[in-house]
Amino acid sequence: MSAADERAPLPGADFEEAAAVSRLRRVSVRKVAGRLLLNAVLALVCAAWTLPTLGLLVTSFRDPDMVSRSGWWTAARDPKGLSLDNYRTVLAGQDWSYVDSSGKTVRLRGENMLGAFGNSLAVTVPSVLIPILVAAFAAYGFAWLKFPGRKMLFVGIVALLAVPLQIALIPILRDYQKAGLNGSFLGVWLAHTGFGLPLATYLFYNYISTLPRSILESAFIDGASHYTCFTRLILPLAMPALASFAIFQFLWVWNDLLVALVFLSGGGRAMEVLTQRLLALAGTRGQDWHLLTAGAFVSMLLPLAVFFGLQKHFVRGLLAGSVKG
Amino acid sequence: MNGNKAAKPGAPGRWIARAAPALAAPILALAALWAGFALIKEGWIAGGLAAAFAAVWGVAGAALLFFVANWSVERLGPKVRARALPFVFVGPAILVMAWYLAAPTARTLFLSFFDASSRGFAGLDNYAYVFTDRTMRIAFLNNLAWLVFGTGFSVLSGLVIAIMADRSRFERAAKSLVFLPMAISFVGAGVIWRFVYAYRPEGDAQVGLLNALVTAAGGSPVNWIVERPWNTLFLIVIFVWLQTGFAMVVLSAAIKGVPAELLEAARIDGASELRVVRSVLIPSILPSIVTVATTTLLLTLKVFDIVYAMTNGLYGTEVLASQQYKQMFKFLHYGRGSAIAIVILVAVTPMIWYNLRQFNKREAFS
Numbered sequence: 096m097s098a099a100d101e102r103a104p105l106p107g108a109d110f111e112e113a114a115a116v117s118r119l120r121r122v123s124v125r126k127v128a129g130r131l132l133l134n135a136v137l138a139l140v141c142a143a144w145t146l147p148t149l150g151l152l153v154t155s156f157r158d159p160d161m162v163s164r165s166g167w168w169t170a171a172r173d174p175k176g177l178s179l180d181n182y183r184t185v186l187a188g189q190d191w192s193y194v195d196s197s198g199k200t201v202r203l204r205g206e207n208m209l210g211a212f213g214n215s216l217a218v219t220v221p222s223v224l225i226p227i228l229v230a231a232f233a234a235y236g237f238a239w240l241k242f243p244g245r246k247m248l249f250v251g252i253v254a255l256l257a258v259p260l261q262i263a264l265i266p267i268l269r270d271y272q273k274a275g276l277n278g279s280f281l282g283v284w285l286a287h288t289g290f291g292l293p294l295a296t297y298l299f300y301n302y303i304s305t306l307p308r309s310i311l312e313s314a315f316i317d318g319a320s321h322y323t324c325f326t327r328l329i330l331p332l333a334m335p336a337l338a339s340f341a342i343f344q345f346l347w348v349w350n351d352l353l354v355a356l357v358f359l360s361g362g363g364r365a366m367e368v369l370t371q372r373l374l375a376l377a378g379t380r381g382q383d384w385h386l387l388t389a390g391a392f393v394s395m396l397l398p399l400a401v402f403f404g405l406q407k408h409f410v411r412g413l414l415a416g417s418v419k420g
Numbered sequence: 421m422n423g424n425k426a427a428k429p430g431a432p433g434r435w436i437a438r439a440a441p442a443l444a445a446p447i448l449a450l451a452a453l454w455a456g457f458a459l460i461k462e463g464w465i466a467g468g469l470a471a472a473f474a475a476v477w478g479v480a481g482a483a484l485l486f487f488v489a490n491w492s493v494e495r496l497g498p499k500v501r502a503r504a505l506p507f508v509f510v511g512p513a514i515l516v517m518a519w520y521l522a523a524p525t526a527r528t529l530f531l532s533f534f535d536a537s538s539r540g541f542a543g544l545d546n547y548a549y550v551f552t553d554r555t556m557r558i559a560f561l562n563n564l565a566w567l568v569f570g571t572g573f574s575v576l577s578g579l580v581i582a583i584m585a586d587r588s589r590f591e592r593a594a595k596s597l598v599f600l601p602m603a604i605s606f607v608g609a610g611v612i613w614r615f616v617y618a619y620r621p622e623g624d625a626q627v628g629l630l631n632a633l634v635t636a637a638g639g640s641p642v643n644w645i646v647e648r649p650w651n652t653l654f655l656i657v658i659f660v661w662l663q664t665g666f667a668m669v670v671l672s673a674a675i676k677g678v679p680a681e682l683l684e685a686a687r688i689d690g691a692s693e694l695r696v697v698r699s700v701l702i703p704s705i706l707p708s709i710v711t712v713a714t715t716t717l718l719l720t721l722k723v724f725d726i727v728y729a730m731t732n733g734l735y736g737t738e739v740l741a742s743q744q745y746k747q748m749f750k751f752l753h754y755g756r757g758s759a760i761a762i763v764i765l766v767a768v769t770p771m772i773w774y775n776l777r778q779f780n781k782r783e784a785f786s
Contacts, residue, residue, distance in 0.1 A: 129693070130587070133584055133587055133588060134588050134589055134590075136584065137581070137584045137585065137588050137590075137594055138590075138594075140581060140584075140594075140598070141593070141594050141597045141598065144597055144598050144600075144601070144661070144664075145597050145600075146629065147612045147613060147615075147616050147629070147661070148600070148601070148604075148612060150612070150615055150616065150629060151611070151612045151615060154615065162627065163627065164625060165625055165627070166625070166626065166627050166628075166629070166632050167627070168629075168632075213471045213472075214471060216471065216475070217471030217472065217474055217475045220475045220479070221474075221475050221478035221479050221482075224479045224482075225478060225479060225482045228479075228482050228483060228486070229482065229512050229513050229516065230513060232486060232508075232509045232510070232512065232513065233509060233510045233512070233513030233514070235509055236506050236509030236510035237510060240505065240506040240509060240510075241506070242506035242507070242510075245506075248510065248514060250776065250779070251517075251522065252517065253775055253776055253779045254772055254775070254776055255517060255521045255522065256772070256775050257718060257768050257771040257772045257775055258521050258525065258765065258768070258772065259718075259721070259722050259761075259764050259765060259768055260521075260722075261722065261741060261744055261760075261761045261764050261765075262521070262524050262525050262528050262761045262762075262764070262765050263520055263521060263524035263528075264744075264748065264757075264761070265524075265527075265528060265531060265748060265754050265757055265758055265761070266523070266524040266527040266528060266531070267519075267520060267524060268748075269538075269754075270519075279457075279460075280460070280471075280474045280475075280478065281457055281474075281478065284478050285516070285520070286520065288516055288520075289516050289517060289519065289520025289521060290520060290521070292513055292516055292517050292520075293517060293521065296513055296517075320490075320494060321505060321509070322490040322494070325509075346602075346603065349605070350604070350605030350606065350607075350608070351605075352605070352606065352607050352724070352725045352728065352729070353724050353725065353741075353745070356745070356749075357745075357748075357749075360749075370605055370607040370608075370725075373607050373608065373611065374607055374728075374729055377610070377611060377614070377729065384615060384618070384627065387611055387614075387615075388611065388615065390611075391608045391611040391612065394605065394607070394608050395603070395604055395605070395608050398603040398604065398605075399600075399603050399604075401603065402600060402602075402603040406596070409603075410599075410669055
């Protein structure tokens with residue numbers, strides 16, 4: 096029932112009905128006012144939620160002097176002070192020059208975020224694809240193959256769902272130091288695979304076990320092996336579940352700091368991922384807001400693109416991944 | 421199955437001829453993968469190309485291992501295949517999880533009874549340290565604040581925004597804006613909020629939004645992330661800013677599932693809108709609220725990035741996970757680091773138990 100219906104004049108209204116109408120009208124006025132208030136408050140909340148990010152975005156385009164002299168909200172007064180210079184500096188690295196002991200001028204190129212962007216990609220892509228592959232095989236095994244210890248192993252996986260990864264840092268680091276895996280991409284992929292597998296296996300099992308058995312049986316009659324069945328039939332059918340997990344895992348790995356700090360530490364600065372590089376930037380140049388904001392925005396580019404491009408899947412992935420330990 | 425004929429007895433030579441490549445193939449594949457790893461590790465390929473090569477090598481390597489393992493098992497005849505094939509499928513996952521999560525639980529527990537370098541037995545010393553040290557006490561108290569306020573505010577604001585968005589004229593836009601921070605890393609959010617909290621001495625132009633507001637209202641600027649004990653609350657605000665979107669999306673979906681007749685009936689009975697929300701809507705989405713709250717609670721127990729990026733635990737903002745990291749890397753005390761990890765694990769045990777109970781109740785596994 097909308098407010099407009101309630102206000103409609105009643106034909107041939109007598110005194111009592113007229114009183115009722117005026118009462119209704121009062122109620123509906125209050126209703127309209129309430130709705131206005133609700134929309135206004137919500138708009139305010141949205142503004143408050145967006146302002147911090149907006150400040151970051153605006154500052155990343157501003158001239159360094161301006162950034163330290165006035166608030167970003169005054170940037171519109173001087174649109175000439177906006178440029179892409181900060182991004183150029185952050186992406187390519189700042190040029191430093193100094194005069195060494197023999198009097199020669201030495202030019203050095205500082206840290207840049209482009210390399211870290213590449214490292215983040217090199218860490219993230221396999222850390223998303225490998226657990227999907229391994230977990231999908233396992234989910235098929237649990238759903239369609241019979242073997243001793245099947246139920247017990249799966250209960251174990253459910254128990255591991257909420258185990259915090261903090262528990263693994265010290266033992267795995269010691270293993271890596273012995274095996275020479277510390278500071279290698281392989282080590283980080285395996286770590287992300289290990290920490291993501293319980294959830295991935297659990298989700299994929301839930302999905303694959305609900306696929307109708309008749310699909311498989313007809314494939315077996317045609318002489319297909321389990322392997323063919325899995326790669327040709329089940330993998331394409333499970334794509335929605337795989338995609339949901341992929342988005343969640345992508346966000347998790349791309350935005351991760353702790354795993355990178357612990358397992359990439361042996362690789363030195365050349366292997367740093369974006370979150371590490373951004374943190375280093377904040378530590379050494381904490382007051383250089385123009386560089387820090389541009390750097391932060393570079394690190395947010397890909398997740399934001401995924402967010403705007405795949406919002407529906409993004410939501411589904413996050414909901415699916417919400418129980419990760 | 422097509423393997424039946426080939427496995428008939430009386431042809432041991434043929435069996436060996438078939439088995440030899442079946443055993444050699446996995447070894448060859450592993451060797452090839454290891455060679456690729458060494459190639460990358462030794463820096464034979466330079467710069468960005470190395471990263472791209474490594475990524476392709478990693479994914480292709482994992483796929484190759486599955487392919488080769490299956491090929492080998494298929495060649496070994498139906499009897500071996502029936503036994504071994506399930507382990508080709510589930511084996512790698514089980515091994516990786518055992519190495520990265522199951523075994524470390526026991527190993528960390530073991531290490532927590534040893535000294536800094538894990539050589540000498542230390543008894544309960546590490547736990548005594550964890551429960552009596554002054555910094556650890558601050559970490560416990562802060563983590564409690566994270567747990568209560570981080571979870572409470574995230575769920576509450578998510579609920580309020582979900583309910584308001586449901587009745588507003590711009591639901592989609594509002595939800596997108598509040599949800600957007602979920603795509604941002606804790607470190608990125610740290611930079612965003614450092615800028616909001618930025619502090620300049622009184623008299624200088626304030627570039628931080630919050631201090632600009634305070635000085636515009638006639639107050640004097642505050643150094644938000646140094647001022648204890650409130651600074652922990654200002655760090656929690658960052659977490660709430662990030663996590664509200666998650667709570668909102670889940671609860672919004674739950675609200676859409678409440679039958680409209682139920683709400684309409686209450687309205688016809690003359691209940692005010694606030695009353696409808698309190699007595700009808702919230703009770704019907706209570707299970708979703710509990711799910712969101714427990715998920716967020718787990719996150720607050722392990723919170724690390726925000727503290728590490730904002731203050732590195734200075735100014736009395738230490739939490740359990742940041743203390744664990746410091747014990748590992750700064751003080752190189754593996755015993756204490758392990759003990760803290762065990763404390764975090766014990767704190768999430770109710771969740772593990774709950775997951776197992778839900779799983780048994782559903783009996784989805786036949």
